[in-house]
Amino acid sequence: MADSTVPDASPPTRRGLYESSSQYQHWRFSPTQLQEMRDNLTNKAVSTIRAAFERDEPGSSNALEFLSSADELALVRLYATKIPQLSAHFRFSEEIEATGISYLKRFYLKNTVMDHHPKNIMLTALFLAAKTCNRMVAIDDYVSRIPKTTAADVLDLEFPVAQSLNFEFAVWHAHRALWGLFLDLQTLDPPPDPDVLHEAHKIALDAIRRSRLSDVELLYAPSQIALACLHRANTDLVRRWLATKGEDLDFAEGLCNSITNEIDAHGVAPPVEMVREIDRRLKLCKNPETIPGSRAYLRRRAELEAMAAAKRKRKAERARAAMEAEGDPFGPGMGDGAGAGSDSSGAGMDVD
16 A cells, blocks of 8 residues: 655646736736726725815715726726827837836726826836836936926825835736747748738737737736737637647637727727816815815824824834833943942052
């Protein structure tokens, strides 16, 4: 009989690089999870803002029309369309552009537009993306080319944005996965026509750029998005490639269709007039605690300063108590203990 205590000698399953990434572990969700996160975030913000208005003037929140999670998402998507324009202005790479959009979308999975307007978050997200993609830009140069923007508008939000990202700056992008597919397709036998392959890559890349306005990067792996966009560009080419990999064609094509349907539905900018109406309502229902000079802002600032002062006081008291318990870390004073005895002894010595 085999010894049941002998450990299994089979090697452990190794996860791929993407499966080991923070993106896979922390920034990938199901559609239901995404909707619940956004609804909960918006509902919590509405409750907080309503309470802030009521503290200043009871009944003042009754006439307000607060934003829904769909309103917030539309506003964020509009400002996501501004990042490619700004990237072109600075001649940033596609990597920086895509990373900036990812940072913007991730930020609003932890925050609400009623606390932070997407305009300044968008500028900060792109500035931070340039840093993390090793394309340093001086802040003065950056803001000098953006009308009505100061260095403080960007730098004051840099830490909150980084904190909302959990300081996880690496982003796996579909356009890089598409390039890998493009190279692998060239190994097919017989090889595809170069003009056909380049045209498919061009069409697929355009679809990937549109996909950045949708939620697909929060739902699917970059390689799946790239394959779906290439499948839309040239189905026969992708079927040939799938056959060489032994993949289930029906399953793969079903997945590709789900992804491209999502891109078709949401990979476009929302209507400008609709977003203007949302922005108009936002000005009325914005969290007053984030508006400098408002009573709610001043009250909140005083509360934070009082909390900080209390924290400093507790820290000082703990440090003082620790010193008293341990005694003077530098030993007894010159007039205490052995020092005093030495002085008395020395005083009784004969001096010739």
